[in-house]
Amino acid sequence: MRDSGLPGLNRRGFLAVGAAVAVVAFDPLGLGWITQAQADAGATGLAVPPLDGELVTDDAALTEAADDYGQITHDRPRAVLRPGSVRDIQKIIRFACANGLTVAMRGQGHSVFGQAQAKAGVVIDSRTLAQIHSVGTDRAVVDAGVQWTDLFQAAIAAGRTPPVATDYIGLSVGGTLSVGGVGGASSHHGLQVDNVLALEVVTGTGELVRCSRTQNRELFDVVLGGLGQYGVIVRATVKLIPAQTTARMYRLTYASLTDFTTAQRTALRDGRFSYLEGQVVPTDTGWAYVLEGVAYFTGQAPDDAAIQRGLPTPTATEIAEMPYFAWLDRITALVDQLRPLKFPNPWLNLFLPDAATDRYVADLLANLSPADVGGPILLYPVPRARLTRPLVPVPDGEVVYLLSILRVVAPPNPDTVTRLIGDNRTAYLNARAVGAKQYAIGAIPMLPTDWPVHYGAQYPRARRAKSTFDPHGVLTPGQGIFS
CATH class of the missing domain: 3.40.462.10 (FAD-linked oxidases, C-terminal domain)
Structure with missing residues (x-):
């Protein structure tokens, strides 16, 4: 397991730090999330499924999840998932569907208008899933929480490079693939989303789906640049080309x-x-x-x-x-x-x-x-x-x-x-x-009537995809597209 991206903390460190405030149950009518200490004191609720990572409610975790680079919107979730596996993400999304919660994936927190926040919901911290699985001659396979900085370094060491870099490369792969990813090399290679070969996605029903241009094509097409509305990217296979020195x-x-x-x-x-x-x-x-x-x-x-x-x-x-x-x-x-x-x-x-x-x-x-x-x-x-x-x-x-x-x-x-x-x-x-x-990464107030104009002829497709892949409307509420 590669380092989580937090100074001095990997996934094991996360588990040790958060153990005292880990969530064990959910009370939809009263307390909300119930910690082990509250359960020991007699609180009861719906049991949270067993996790490889942890679900926490401590003030530091919730404050961080309600923060982003923009410093404009601060919608506080009720819990933060630090996944130890993709299974954890599936379980929490299914739990959210069953209990009327919302879920958002947060990478490096570089949004500027609360796009990756989930008010009173669950924020998934992708930094605990940040492994580079392979670097080949024409592609790399990485977890969504991997920072582009690390991927570029690993690829360049092998004489290869992703075709497009954003100007700031300390962003997560899953984060930029959810919005587009533009940079100076887009003049030759398009956006980062135009250079993806395959994805693994957890949909809004908790299903893990592998998709590409030849497999589950519709999900592939709507998730790339889909603003987190149709699935949570958990792994990506991205194109590599020869690197110059x-x-x-x-x-x-x-x-x-x-x-x-x-x-x-x-x-x-x-x-x-x-x-x-x-x-x-x-x-x-x-x-x-x-x-x-x-x-x-x-x-x-x-x-x-x-x-x-x-x-x-x-x-x-x-x-x-x-x-x-x-x-x-x-x-x-x-x-x-x-x-x-x-x-x-x-x-x-x-x-x-x-x-x-x-x-x-x-x-x-x-x-x-x-x-x-x-x-x-x-x-x-x-x-x-x-x-x-x-x-x-x-x-x-x-x-x-x-x-x-x-x-x-x-x-x-x-x-x-x-x-x-x-x-x-x-x-x-x-x-x-x-x-x-x-380009939907900025701080532009959008009304519900703006989104059909924004998507134009693709809006009916976006609506159908939402109904198909996130029928309960649990994913990425901070974008406000399908309110």
Whole structure:
């Protein structure tokens, strides 16, 4: 068993720490969860099935499960499952179905709007199921609780790599596969969910199902990017490709938004960069636009002049080089420093249609104060044909742009957070009017009537899948899709 991901604690450590407050029964009419101490004092209820791990109700566990990176929503569960096996997840979901409870899987707690919380329900902590089972030439088999950091290191040691990394790789495999997983290499390989070969999923009825493009295809299609609504991912077989050893980075700064997006579109068409992103950066007089392109290589470095040929002339150019894994891991230390500070993060994440991007972004920036951002603004294109998962809606057209305003409110101010969440809602509605979709990892208040518009023609499929795979509606209530 690999380490759970908690400093100094593996699964055995979890069991020892939580033994005093482990749950043994459930009283649906009175006490709720009953600990061994309460049972010894005479409390009675429905016996919790025997577990390989533990179900706990101590304050520290419940407080952590009601917390996430966003620091906006704090819905406290009644219990936390630290599974010792996949069987534990099956048993607790079945117990939830029988007793009117809700269940959510929590990985590294990097959601920003309570998406992985379960108010008065059960949160499953995936960190106790975090084993890398195998790394081969074209695929790796991993538990859902494995962090991408660990998978990349194990794969690179074998000369292989997952095709796509999110900018921060300290996330769980199950977490990003439930939402999409976008990054600079999506320009070549799509989202992380587009690079999955097979899954093992526990459905909302507690059934363990193996699925792929050739086996139980409908479950496979709806779970990847399905926001946790149809099943809990417990194991994934992900694609691997040959890894290069070095990343050569090009930062091309433009004063004009249109020069910046023209450069990005040119680079996207010919695929000159292995990784293609971009940032909008505040200046004393407005905004600057930085194309971030990276060429991965082994041996001979790329020709810098050839890499930049045909692009609009930037106002500044920076070129640097570092080992491949160091590049992937470049912001981990920063995120790990920021997280304990508990700054609110009311993020805005949108997929924009290419044809509307320049106008929409220009209008948004004209009314956006750098003081209301506090973090990076990402803007970069992805070919729509690479995005294949039916329940990750994206706009029509050959190219879509990801716009991410990664707001940070420092120091914390509840009034500011409320205002910015309202701004996110307005920005979302304006974007939707030009054909955009939200990338559902941010802090955008969504009404029940928004989700049919979000999913469009796929909404009936989403409804059918919910009825089929989670008929009791127990899974991932924090998304609020099928309330």
